[in-house]
Amino acid sequence: MTVLKALKKMFGKAEGEQPSPTSTPASPATPRSGDRKHEHPSRTAKTHDPAGDSGSTAAAAVVNQDKPAAKADKPRRQRASKPVDSWKLEDFAVEPAEGKTRFHDFKLAPELMHAIHDLGFPYCTPIQAQVLGFTLKGQDAIGRAQTGTGKTAAFLVSIITQLLQTPPPKERYMGEPRALIIAPTRELVVQIAKDAAELTKYTGLNVMQFVGGMDFDKQLKLLESRFCDILVATPGRLLDFNQRGEVHLDMVEVMVLDEADRMLDMGFIPQVRQIIRQTPPKNERQTLLFSATFTDEVMNLAKQWTTDPAIVEIESENVASDTVEQHVYMVASSDKYKLLYNLIAQNDWIRVMVFANRKDEVRRIEERLTRDGISAAQMSGDVPQHKRIKTLEGFREGKIRVMVATDVAGRGIHVDAISHVINYTLPDVPDDYVHRIGRTGRAGASGTSISFASENDAYALPPIEQLLGRKINCEMPPEELLKPVPRKH
Numbered sequence: 001m002t003v004l005k006a007l008k009k010m011f012g013k014a015e016g017e018q019p020s021p022t023s024t025p026a027s028p029a030t031p032r033s034g035d036r037k038h039e040h041p042s043r044t045a046k047t048h049d050p051a052g053d054s055g056s057t058a059a060a061a062v063v064n065q066d067k068p069a070a071k072a073d074k075p076r077r078q079r080a081s082k083p084v085d086s087w088k089l090e091d092f093a094v095e096p097a098e099g100k101t102r103f104h105d106f107k108l109a110p111e112l113m114h115a116i117h118d119l120g121f122p123y124c125t126p127i128q129a130q131v132l133g134f135t136l137k138g139q140d141a142i143g144r145a146q147t148g149t150g151k152t153a154a155f156l157v158s159i160i161t162q163l164l165q166t167p168p169p170k171e172r173y174m175g176e177p178r179a180l181i182i183a184p185t186r187e188l189v190v191q192i193a194k195d196a197a198e199l200t201k202y203t204g205l206n207v208m209q210f211v212g213g214m215d216f217d218k219q220l221k222l223l224e225s226r227f228c229d230i231l232v233a234t235p236g237r238l239l240d241f242n243q244r245g246e247v248h249l250d251m252v253e254v255m256v257l258d259e260a261d262r263m264l265d266m267g268f269i270p271q272v273r274q275i276i277r278q279t280p281p282k283n284e285r286q287t288l289l290f291s292a293t294f295t296d297e298v299m300n301l302a303k304q305w306t307t308d309p310a311i312v313e314i315e316s317e318n319v320a321s322d323t324v325e326q327h328v329y330m331v332a333s334s335d336k337y338k339l340l341y342n343l344i345a346q347n348d349w350i351r352v353m354v355f356a357n358r359k360d361e362v363r364r365i366e367e368r369l370t371r372d373g374i375s376a377a378q379m380s381g382d383v384p385q386h387k388r389i390k391t392l393e394g395f396r397e398g399k400i401r402v403m404v405a406t407d408v409a410g411r412g413i414h415v416d417a418i419s420h421v422i423n424y425t426l427p428d429v430p431d432d433y434v435h436r437i438g439r440t441g442r443a444g445a446s447g448t449s450i451s452f453a454s455e456n457d458a459y460a461l462p463p464i465e466q467l468l469g470r471k472i473n474c475e476m477p478p479e480e481l482l483k484p485v486p487r488k489h
Contacts, residue, residue, distance in 0.1 A: 087114050094122040101129035103157075106136055109164045111202040112157065119198060125150035127314045128157070134310035135288060136161055142302045143290045145314040152192055155181070155256045155288050156199050162254050162286065163205055163229055174224050175247045177208075177231035180279065181256040182272060184263045185408060186211040186234060187379075187388060192258070193232045205229040210237045210247075213384055220246060235263070235271035242278060249278040252285055257305070260291040260298050261431075266408060269301070282307050293431050324421075324437050325448045328461065328474045333454040335482055336424060337368060342481045343450065344374055344402060349420055351395070354404045355436045356424045365424060366404045372485055376402040407432045415439070423451035426460035430467040 089110055094102045101124040103116050124132065127145045134141050135158035145151045159179045168178065181196075183189045193209035200207055206226055210219055210233035219237075223246060231238075231247070241247040255276070263269060279285055287306045291298045294313070302309060331339050344352055356362050359380040369376035377391040377400045394400040396415050403415075407427060418440045427433050433451075440447025453461055453474065465471055 087117075089113055092117040092122075097123065100124075106132055106157075108157065108161060109203070112160050112164070112199065114202045115199045116157075118201075121153070125154075127151050127312065128154040130312040130314075131155070131288075131310075132157060134312070135286070138162075138286060140282075140287045140306040140309040141289075141312060142294075142299075142306065142309045143288070143312045143314075144292065144294050145290065145312075149314055151290050152195050152258075153199070155258075155290070156192075156196050158286075158288065159230060159254050159256070160199055160203060160205065164203060166253065168227070168229075169251070172227055173248065174226075175228065175241075176251045177228040177247070177249070178251055179230045179254040179256075180249060180252045180275075181230065181232040181258065182235055182238065182263075182275065183232065183258045184234065184266050184268055186213060187392065188258065189232050189234055190389070196230055196232065200230070207232070209233065210241060212237045212240075213388075214386065216240070223247070235268045235275060238275060239271055242275065249275065250280060252279045254286045254288070255279055256288045256290070258290050260289050260301060261293045261295060262408065264295075264297050264301075276305060292435060323446055324440060325446070326437065326451075326472050327449070328451045328453050328472050329477045330458070330474050331452050331454055331477055331482075333456050336452050336454060337365070338482050338485055339452065339477050340365070340422060340424060341369070341372060341374070341485045342483060343420075343422070344369075346480070350398055350401050351415070351418050352402045352420045352422060353418055353436075353439050354402055354422045354424050355407065355427070356404065357406070357427060359406055361425065362404045362406055366402075369402055369404070374402055375400050376404060379403055379405040380408075407435065419447060421447070421449045423449065426451055426453060426457040426464070428460060430460075430463045433464045434467070 087110075089104075092104075092113055094104055096102065102122060103113065103124060108116075127143060127149045128151075131141055131143055131151070131154040135155070143151055143154070159181075163178055181189075181192055183192060189209050189211050193207055196207045206229045208222065208228050208231050210231065212234055220241075223241070233241075238247065242249065257263070257272065263272060282305055287309075289298075289302050289306060289309070329339060340354065343349070354365060356365060359382055362378045362380050363382075366376045366378040377394065379388065379391060383391070391400065391403070392415070395403050404424075407429075421437050421440045423433070423436060427436065437447075437449035440449065451461075451472075461472070461474075
């Protein structure tokens with residue numbers, strides 16, 4: 001509580017960033033609106049017409065980047081099971097419950113409530129209840145919460161409400177998003193865009209996603225096919241579009257930075273600074289920043305980019321301990337693979353995530369499991385995007401039993417029904433442990449994590465226990481789990 005008060009005090013006295021002009025000065029790579037139609041014919045301004053604007057028709061507004069670009073110009077019907085006007089808020093009856101906040105308790109548009117109803121979320125998670133209490137009033141916010149707590153829906157509900165309450169400009173240009181979400185990994189961008197598509201399906205808002213490793217021209221054609229209301233992107237690919245003059249950020253009303261601590265770790269902050277300079281000044285946009293940790297670096301960034309933010313914290317140990325049964329096996333490094341193989345093979349587990357600290361470890365584990373007859377795939381920064389998407393789908397469908405990943409790649413993996421998480425090597429950063437085991441035990445379901453502590457990485461266990469606030473029982477693996485791996489012919 002003392003830390004929280006200190007943070008709020010710091011932000012209460014924080015000096016804002018230097019005021020900048022209402023219109024961001026144009027750079028050679030980002031022409032001003034008045035000049036765009038001469039340089040980019042496809043970016044000719046269109047007058048907002050309730051009868052003809054793609055953002056206002058019943059056509060589905062979500063861009064699916066996996067479909068051929070040639071289909072982008074065709075009208076799309078709203079993906080609803082029944083006409084929108086046949087659904088009433090009364091169809092979404094949720095009784096008040098002590099200690100719980102309903103989505104009904106906020107003033108949300110019927111179109112948004114319809115989508116929330118479809119997703120089956122009657123009550124807010126703690127991060128949603130706390131964040132929405134501030135952001136729906138237009139306040140900036142900084143949230144500390146682990147993956148799986150519902151933070152994505154928290155900022156998406158806030159964004160959608162803002163865009164529905166504020167009509168778009170009568171004159172709009174292609175490539176001018178009204179809301180911008182920046183995330184560090186391709187998988188996380190894809191997941192956020194998917195969630196946004198589900199929440200906006202009755203609103204007529206357009207959602208687009210830009211990630212590296214996918215066809216640039218294909219994404220460009222989609223960008224030029226309709227207005228962009230919500231843009232989700234990785235920093236590098238967004239800068240590519242921005243510096244080519246294809247995306248203009250001077251109309252951004254809401255900006256979200258997700259997993260700011262991971263962006264710092266991955267060296268993305270210089271790119272993020274370039275992006276933010278293209279958006280309106282911080283007192284003319286709403287800024288939401290989410291991070292798993294509140295390090296000094298993260299808080300300094302938040303101080304620069306937000307105005308009088310609300311600070312919301314969801315304690316990580318609650319997320320880590322409530323639904324996940326945690327075990328630690330003391331094992332020699334030379335026996336780790338035997339233990340991993342036998343755990344999976346003898347128990348016939350079908351959806352397991354294995355984490356290792358380095359990309360070369362991930363590759364070796366995946367190769368050995370595949371050689372020994374267990375279907376496995378790897379997820380790291382070296383895997384091309386098209387293969388990542390195919391791999392994730394195979395894992396979701398159960399065709400791939402084991403996903404071996406690094407921490408960076410694992411942040412963006414949201415797959416239901418992962419029964420076990422195995423830490424082949426303990427992470428050097430305690431917070432990464434919480435992120436790893438958060439892949440299982442999601443949305444109230446139970447899960448199990450098993451960590452291998454060897455002579456090389458057992459030193460990482462005490463800081464993890466300190467973060468959790470309790471000891472994790474360490475045990476020796478049974479002899480049958482250390483049997484030699486049978487040779488496959």
